[in-house]
Amino acid sequence: MINVENLTKTFGAKRAVDGISFSVERGEVLGFLGPNGAGKSTTMRMITGFLPPSGGRISVGGHDVVDQPIAVKRLIGYLPENAPAYTDMTVNGFLSFSAEIRGLRGDAKKKAVSRAVEMCFLERVLHQSVETLSKGYRHRTCFAQSILHDPDVLILDEPTDGLDPNQKHEVRQLIRRMGEKKAIIFSTHILEEVDAVCSRAIIIDRGRIVANGTPLELRRKSEYAGAITLSVRGVSASAVTQKLSQLSSAKRTSVIAENGSKVTVTVFPKPNMDGELTRAVIDATQVWQVEELRTEEGRMDEVFRSITMPDTAKSPESRVQSPQS
Amino acid sequence: MNSWANIKTIAKRELVAYFASPLAYVFIVIFLLLCGFFTFSVKPNLFDRGQASLSGTFFFWHPWFYMFLVPAVGMRLWAEERRVGTLELLLTMPITAWQAIVGKFLASWLFLGLALALTFPVVWTVNYLGTPDNGVIFASYIGSWLMAGAYLAISCMTSAMTRTQVVSFIISVVVCLFLILAGFQPVVDFISGFAGPKVVDFVTSFSVVTHFEGFQKGVLDSRDVLFFLSVIAFSLFTTGVILRSHRAG
Numbered sequence: 001m002i003n004v005e006n007l008t009k010t011f012g013a014k015r016a017v018d019g020i021s022f023s024v025e026r027g028e029v030l031g032f033l034g035p036n037g038a039g040k041s042t043t044m045r046m047i048t049g050f051l052p053p054s055g056g057r058i059s060v061g062g063h064d065v066v067d068q069p070i071a072v073k074r075l076i077g078y079l080p081e082n083a084p085a086y087t088d089m090t091v092n093g094f095l096s097f098s099a100e101i102r103g104l105r106g107d108a109k110k111k112a113v114s115r116a117v118e119m120c121f122l123e124r125v126l127h128q129s130v131e132t133l134s135k136g137y138r139h140r141t142c143f144a145q146s147i148l149h150d151p152d153v154l155i156l157d158e159p160t161d162g163l164d165p166n167q168k169h170e171v172r173q174l175i176r177r178m179g180e181k182k183a184i185i186f187s188t189h190i191l192e193e194v195d196a197v198c199s200r201a202i203i204i205d206r207g208r209i210v211a212n213g214t215p216l217e218l219r220r221k222s223e224y225a226g227a228i229t230l231s232v233r234g235v236s237a238s239a240v241t242q243k244l245s246q247l248s249s250a251k252r253t254s255v256i257a258e259n260g261s262k263v264t265v266t267v268f269p270k271p272n273m274d275g276e277l278t279r280a281v282i283d284a285t286q287v288w289q290v291e292e293l294r295t296e297e298g299r300m301d302e303v304f305r306s307i308t309m310p311d312t313a314k315s316p317e318s319r320v321q322s323p324q325s
Numbered sequence: 326m327n328s329w330a331n332i333k334t335i336a337k338r339e340l341v342a343y344f345a346s347p348l349a350y351v352f353i354v355i356f357l358l359l360c361g362f363f364t365f366s367v368k369p370n371l372f373d374r375g376q377a378s379l380s381g382t383f384f385f386w387h388p389w390f391y392m393f394l395v396p397a398v399g400m401r402l403w404a405e406e407r408r409v410g411t412l413e414l415l416l417t418m419p420i421t422a423w424q425a426i427v428g429k430f431l432a433s434w435l436f437l438g439l440a441l442a443l444t445f446p447v448v449w450t451v452n453y454l455g456t457p458d459n460g461v462i463f464a465s466y467i468g469s470w471l472m473a474g475a476y477l478a479i480s481c482m483t484s485a486m487t488r489t490q491v492v493s494f495i496i497s498v499v500v501c502l503f504l505i506l507a508g509f510q511p512v513v514d515f516i517s518g519f520a521g522p523k524v525v526d527f528v529t530s531f532s533v534v535t536h537f538e539g540f541q542k543g544v545l546d547s548r549d550v551l552f553f554l555s556v557i558a559f560s561l562f563t564t565g566v567i568l569r570s571h572r573a574g
């Protein structure tokens with residue numbers, strides 16, 4: 001549905017987006033991750049036709065964004081960053097206006113508005129002025145605007161920003177459900193959302209794609225993927241570390257916590273040796289009193305940090321002070 | 326027609342927005358008060374002239390009223406959209422920028438037309454006092470509305486330049502002032518002091534006052550109509566160019 005080829009955008013001398021290519025098909029939910037100023041919003045603004053690209057091509061549903069902007073805009077529902085809405089209108093007025101400009105009239109318009117209102121839980125504020133809405137409700141109003149015409153393509157710039165935990169949950173469910181029939185791109189800074197919602201995620205940094213894969217694939221890039229954390233009682237930390245570090249499949253071992261006679265350590269596998277490591281650790285620790293043993297799946301936050309801040313990413317050792325359970 | 330439907334939707338929203346804010350009412354009240362005061366109290370007033378006519382009194386002041394009042398109506402048109410961020414919504418809807426520009430302009434122009442129409446008691450008064458040429462009055466109203474449209478299009482353009490309404494207001498007042506002064510005798514004398522007659526003619530051809538005078542004589546000269554319409558077309562076109570250039574980066 002969405003095809004982006006070698007997209008660039010320069011503001012003056014600055015390259016905000018620098019040669020991005022990807023595509024999204026119907027039934028996919030693509031997550032955009034990346035640090036502040038990475039170029040996520042700029043990319044979305046170009047896909048929706050708000051900003052003209054400086055280079056590259058974008059097509060949506062077979063239409064080129066630059067050559068056939070209206071056809072593309074018809075296909076897209078867009079929630080811009082910060083969820084702008086006309087403050088001098090009521091929620092109902094704003095949604096009716098949006099429906100009209102999408103070509104809906106009469107009964108079709110009423111139906112579309114009431115459906116969106118229901119999906120975004122706006123009944124309570126329907127006749128309130130947008131100006132006096134709380135941040136979360138304003139966000140939901142703008143979100144409702146984006147799904148009014150049941151578009152094939154949804155571009156959502158931080159759709160859960162400013163929502164309460166219940167609403168975050170609802171919106172994630174909604175995105176996932178709609179993602180079965182639409183092509184959706186959404187950006188977020190909440191890494192759990194990637195697992196909860198996305199079928200694929202892209203990490204953008206300084207205008208370039210630095211990682212692209214399913215949430216599982218991304219997490220496997222983590223040093224933690226396949227690592228084994230175990231708690232042992234009655235053995236000293238140095239003895240545990242020494243023995244486990246000698247395993248041929250272990251890259252290194254780090255002590256997570258020392259609590260009286262209980263020691264918790266994590267053993268990191270050498271590349272592609274997590275299977276061997278599990279067996280080796282189990283063999284090596286048979287003589288000890290192991291209280292707990294689990295395989296790490298890999299941590300999204302660590303992947304994110306190591307990809308976007310390779311020089312300053314914290315090494316696991318420096319995290320000894322803040323053990324994670 | 327599809328594009329006309331879009332223009333209508335935009336214009337309707339804009340009109341509703343005017344009347345949802347106090348701006349519309351403040352504008353209408355101030356405009357009517359000014360018109361009433363300058364027509365009936367400032368010399369030479371309607372009674373002194375002893376003629377049943379509105380030219381030279383009521384309509385004489387319109388270019389000056391509009392200089393302040395029209396930029397106040399037009400300043401928010403685009404500046405506010407950019408400041409609040411709704412411009413991003415508007416321009417990602419399936420409409421062209423032209424439809425949005427024309428829709429917004431038409432709404433404000435209709436609003437100015439409404440304010441102008443509300444001055445009807447003045448017409449009623451001269452008809453009560455004497456027998457004016459109502460054709461001349463009608464032509465003057467048309468001219469006044471066209472002039473308001475020209476000022477409005479200029480405000481529309483300056484509004485697109487900035488996201489601060491006050492800046493937009495000041496720039497458009499200055500441009501409108503130029504359009505008034507271009508035909509003002511002291512200014513004409515000043516320019517002819519150093520420039521040839523061609524330049525003087527060129528500058529004075531921008532004078533709204535001169536172009537408006539024809540209407541007040543009851544003459545609907547196509548050149549005058551064309552002047553106002555081309556100011557409108559040029560300013561709206563430039564609005565489109567400015568809006569596009571902001572996004573080009």
Ligand SMILES: Nc1ncnc2c1ncn2[C@@H]1O[C@H](COP(=O)(O)OP(=O)(O)OP(=O)(O)O)[C@@H](O)[C@H]1O
Pocket residue numbers: 011014016034035036037038039040041042043081574
């Ligand atoms: N209109 C503009 N003029 C100049 N620079 C801009 C403009 N818009 C964006 N930028 C720059 O482009 C870069 C990318 O910005 P963008 O808003 O796309 O980042 P982002 O990934 O959405 O960040 P965030 O997570 O903070 O929302 C930033 O460095 C920003 O300063």
Ligand SMILES: [Mg+2]
Pocket residue numbers: 040041042081157
């Ligand atoms: Mg952003």
